[in-house]
Amino acid sequence: MAIATRPARPGERPQALPRHHAWGAIGKFVRTKPLGAAGAAIIVLMALTAVCADLIAPYDVYEINQQLQFTPPSLAHWLGTDEFGRDVLTRIIYGARIALFIGLVSSFLGATGGAVIGVFSAYLGGKTDLWIQRLMDILLAFPLLVLALAIVTVLGRSIPNLIVAIAIPVIPRTARIVRSSALSAKENVYVEAARAVGSSHLRVMWCHIVPNIMAPFLIILTAQLGSAILTEAALSFLGLGTAEPTPSWGLMLSGGAPMYAEKAPWLAIFPGLAISLAVFGFNLFGDSLRDALDPKLRHRT
């Protein structure tokens, strides 16, 4: 990114950035991109919920209470209780932790992995590039289900394994996009110059190529965050994700919810709302971020 500079005039001292500039920037963001700001607000709310879960949750997450089975939403239990008498609001609050954690870590891992592969593939070119491309194609064509099942059944249903299962499909998508940006960055004359001077490959990649792929990288990352949460929900729904009695939103929708939907509709409604709201927030924010970073970027997903 080019920063406009000019030599200092005699006697001039560099000015410190006024403190209210930061708030001003936020205010500007809210005014120009209200949707993005709304998204950011949702994300912040979710993060706070996740972090302060122990403080704000009204009941215990795991305790079974026979007397309270299937109570509808009331003053004592705002969102009702489930088939074991556990408070739904509490489980949704703790579920935010899981969703956020899984979403962030898996999309970050996947996007970073994909970016690294994309940069290497573009830089090294030739046969290596071709083979890596084929490998990415295979990963891309692979149904997520089979992959997730394999990982989960071999390694077990745990959160780290789920993260791996969700991260893997992100890799080829990121690699593709990053690779095309890296390809055009490679044509840049700076790269030739750096190689001529004798910089190592790694240095060239790091100093010249990577900065140019940051924009698409960030875009993919934010785009994948929401989708990672959805994937976790879908996998838990299909019985490949988190295991009972973990309070993950997707799991809450799978077990009792469809079966008890007529008797206790609140079981089916609230976890789904939570998922939708979270993904909605991430998507809104991600969209505006992408607009801000580079509105001219053509995206072939």
Add this chain to the structure above:
Amino acid sequence: MWQYIVKRLLLMLPTLIGAALVVFLLMHVVPGDIALLIIGGDQGGDINPQELVKLRAQLGLNQPLYVQFFSWLWGVAHLNFGTSLWTGTSVMNEIMIRLPLSLEVAIAATVVSTLIAIPLGTIAAIRQDTWVDYVVRVVSIGGLAIPSFWAGILIILFLVIYFDWAPPLEFVSLFRHPWENLAQLIWPILSVGYRYAAVTTRMTRSTVLEVMREDYVRTAWAKGLRERAVVVKHALKNAILPVITIIGTEFAFLIGGLVVTETVFTLNGIGRFMVDAIAHRDIPVVQTLVLLIACVFVVVNLMVDLLYAWLDPRISYR
């Protein structure tokens, strides 16, 4: 042109074989096999170890891995996709019973969503930053945020409570009873389609926006052409290309993503078949299905690229 197509088709082969191999290895790495399930039965009762060994031999599971894989691959070359370990009937047969339904849902969802999405996205782009635009954006982002199985559950709940609806038991063929068939399938189609529509709307909107900024469009405006002429004749024609890419890619993913919809709506399609086959460790079926999905994926990509070239004369392929 033809050379290019042939080259692409040839390049397809390693991808497909690679995918099949990966699946094969995965299915063997994963614990448990079909013999356990057959002998164990519903509750996994008594498992007689001698019978287990016998059954494994009968199903060919005790042969070395490379033999199993290459004999399957050899069969594939002759269009024989093997026999299901669970039922003993041909895999192709089993798939053909279920494929039409899934295809119908997938294609109908594509058509419906495209018909909605392109006009909607275009209007949102033209009226950028007005309330129309905001509504369309919020609705489409919202659409992306809703998990499809949740939408399915809610739809069913709604139908059951307010309309005393029950899922259909037998699906009539589209060709013999078109209206009845569509009435049965409308809910899964909507369940799958709204998401598809959301993605396409967003893409349409952003590409039309970009194109609108291009010089030739601005020239058209300056010339005093009416809005419709500008949009349809100039902007849309060029904006359509990335949209087509998205429609194509999403379709390929759709086939794999039918799983949840078919589970929720009890459709006897290949998505659910895949889930069952994996649960049963019915290896030939899983391999064939993965091959099928990978094939669809690659072919759709190829078609999209060709369409691209045909629509945009600037692009040519060596």
Add this chain to the structure above:
Amino acid sequence: MRGFKKNMWLLAVVMLTGLWAVSPALAEDKPHYGGVLRVALAGDPPSLDMHQEQTFMVTIPMSTVYNTLVMFDPHQYPKIIGDLAQAWTVSEDGMTWTFTLHQGVKFHDGSELTSADVKASWDKIVFPPEGVVSTRKSLYQMVKSIETPERYTVVFRLHYPAASFLSMLAHPANFIYAKKYLDQDINWYKTHTMGTGPFKLQEYVRGATLEFKRNSDYWKKGLPYLDGAKYFIIPDTGARAKSIRAERTDVEFRGFAPVEVESITAQMGDKVMAAHPGQPAHWGIAVNVDKKPFDDVRVRQALSLALDRYEMVKTLGPLTGLDTIAGPMPPGTPWTLSPEELQALPGFGKDHEANLREAKRLLAEAGYPNGFQTVLTNRAVKLPYIDFGVYVVSAWKKIGVEAEHKLEESAAWSKSRLTRDFELLVDPFGFAAEGDPDEVMVKFTSSSPSNWGRFKDPMVDQLFERQKVERDAQKRAQLVHDMQKRVMDKAWEIVGLWWTRVEVRSARIHNYEPLPSHWMNRRLEDVWLSAR
């Protein structure tokens, strides 16, 4: 005379009118021919050969096509009556059983059934040849040989005077096939049907329906009443329940969860009947006694003491149908432990607080005053596995045992069981016929393949061997009681709860009562439907 004649006419008119008025009521009790029974079925039969399969998805539809040698009387369970066998005798020493077959029984292709067919079918079950699997072979280890001295006589010779032989013989899965086709291809029946039963398979559309139509030449004259039966394959439980509510199907032959039963009966009122025929399955916990600390009987007892089964019934009952407390043998039989016997065993006493204290004391004595961590391996099926596991894990927290609830999908779980890759395992077991101790209790002997925990208790083994050959019913019952008490006292297996099957059927179905096991009474030969 004229007055007399007039009175006679009057009497005749009155009588005829009376008969006419009463006859519809009588007609209700008289079987009505016609109608197709529509059944909701949970999945496709993998193959059509019951001998080689172990799932109700085969038994339920295919029972209509075949007969068995003997069967449980569908109207007087658990009495055993002859099906293809007209009569039978047993020798003094209990080791030779001679069956006389009905004559004139025809297969669907017109050929007559003889003892050769019975022998061929039973040889396949008891002595399966190379390339053929017999999933219930171990139930028939007492059979030495099968002979056919005459055209309509079959003789079974046993190794020992097994008390359970007749009961095992009456198991609903023992279809009698035609020797002709078994000789052609021993696996012919996997993909074809040819039986002597009341119905013939007309069409099978995989993933969708199985259609059976009436065998008008059925050897039991006058039967069947139904024109046919149609089985709709509906894998989703909710969708099955809805199909009954929408009156698109008439019955579901396996069982519904309590919440489904509620919604069906609430909506349909007296158009349906919900029956609770019994408890065919039990969920407990197998303990891998080779892993510390489960080799210590005190630890095992503590785990059992921590479960308040009376409370469990209240919580899990309405959710899963796990609502009956009994020992390892099913409730409602002479083998069942009485409530007094039960309450003396660890974990079945009514004072839960005392149980908890005792559990903690035992753990402390065993060297774990603060509990320990472990893993409960479970199958990833919601009802009732997962719910049972969730409850148990939560209950054990109270004595300091932190169990990780490890869910594995069916194939992986099956493998973990077989290879003993578990510490604690949610363990279902049940019966498909009568629940004879030979079928159920064999699991607790040290050499049984389904003794997942692989515990060895010589006393248990001895008791099992003795009851196996004890022909006096009372003495046998006592031995079985002792065996159960021993297993539970030592907590080799942690007994959980029995599952009540609830079968919901349309009120239009007559002459049919569900039996405890969902495998039984599926022939439909004397079931009839009243008009809509």
